[in-house]
Amino acid sequence: MAGEPCRPLVAFEAEDLGHGNQVVLSRLSLALYPGERVALLGPSGAGKSTLLGALRRRLDDSAAWCPQQHGLVPQLAVYHNVYMGRLTEHSTLANLWNLVRPLAGPWREVSELCDALGLTGLMRRPVGRLSGGQRQRVAIARALYQQRELFLGDEPVASVDPHQALRLLALIEARHATLVIALHQRELALSHFDRVWGLRDGRLVIDAPTHELTLADLDGLYPDADASAETPREDRSLPMPDPEALPCARGRP
Numbered sequence: 566m567a568g569e570p571c572r573p574l575v576a577f578e579a580e581d582l583g584h585g586n587q588v589v590l591s592r593l594s595l596a597l598y599p600g601e602r603v604a605l606l607g608p609s610g611a612g613k614s615t616l617l618g619a620l621r622r623r624l625d626d627s628a629a630w631c632p633q634q635h636g637l638v639p640q641l642a643v644y645h646n647v648y649m650g651r652l653t654e655h656s657t658l659a660n661l662w663n664l665v666r667p668l669a670g671p672w673r674e675v676s677e678l679c680d681a682l683g684l685t686g687l688m689r690r691p692v693g694r695l696s697g698g699q700r701q702r703v704a705i706a707r708a709l710y711q712q713r714e715l716f717l718g719d720e721p722v723a724s725v726d727p728h729q730a731l732r733l734l735a736l737i738e739a740r741h742a743t744l745v746i747a748l749h750q751r752e753l754a755l756s757h758f759d760r761v762w763g764l765r766d767g768r769l770v771i772d773a774p775t776h777e778l779t780l781a782d783l784d785g786l787y788p789d790a791d792a793s794a795e796t797p798r799e800d801r802s803l804p805m806p807d808p809e810a811l812p813c814a815r816g817r818p
């Protein structure tokens with residue numbers, strides 16, 4: 566109903582996230598709303614993968630997952646690696662048969678995805694014989710093949726050129742209503758996402774719509790960034806929005 570606050574797909578309220586006894590992100594509060602495209606930024610080790618892992622556990626089967634270490638099997642062909650995105654949807658027998666003789670339906674679907682991702686003609690090539698950028702695209706193809714509403718990506722466009730990064734993001738966006746993507750390209754974060762979550766020093770220090778942010782705000786996340794940013798870092802830490810005040814639009818406006 567108009568005027569009703571929309572419900573987040575997932576929310577954390579003052580939660581500690583980490584590994585075993587090690588807290589990486591302390592007292593983390595954030596919410597992901599339907600339709601949002603979120604760029605997750607922060608220096609190496611800030612906790613981006615840790616947060617994505619926690620989101621993934623909460624969202625379970627509703628999220629397609631494109632991990633940083635692609636998790637591809639180098640000995641297997643591109644087709645088989647992409648097919649693994651939906652391995653659990655088929656019977657063991659079908660999966661075994663598919664290894665020997667690819668199933669017609671999945672072959673056609675994977676082939677279309679590979680064409681869209683610039684992997685035409687590589688369906689039978691073992692992943693171990695691909696370039697880094699090609700492997701990255703296979704990992705994206707496998708995540709797209711899962712056909713979920715939500716996409717979680719850990720630096721899925723890290724090892725491709727800027728032009729290709731745009732194309733890949735467009736493909737991901739076209740197939741998913743909601744995205745959370747870790748990346749290091751700050752300009753891309755501002756130009757192609759609705760919202761930024763910025764991590765630094767074990768905290769979420771930015772949680773804001775991109776139209777309220779500048780490159781200098783994002784530079785402040787990185788200790789090595791140009792110190793010419795004019796605003797002191799304390800002032801660039803943006804408060805959490807009040808979910809009650811947020812109508813449902815493309816995520817929250």
Ligand SMILES: Nc1ncnc2c1ncn2[C@@H]1O[C@H](COP(=O)(O)OP(=O)(O)OP(=O)(O)O)[C@@H](O)[C@H]1O
Pocket residue numbers: 584587589607608609610611612613614615616633
């Ligand atoms: N499986 C793990 N077990 C224990 N500690 C871990 C594990 N994975 C990550 N860490 C630690 O958690 C902290 C955050 O790591 P994380 O991988 O989440 O950062 P990141 O922002 O994704 O970094 P990068 O940009 O380098 O991928 C680091 O100190 C890291 O050493």
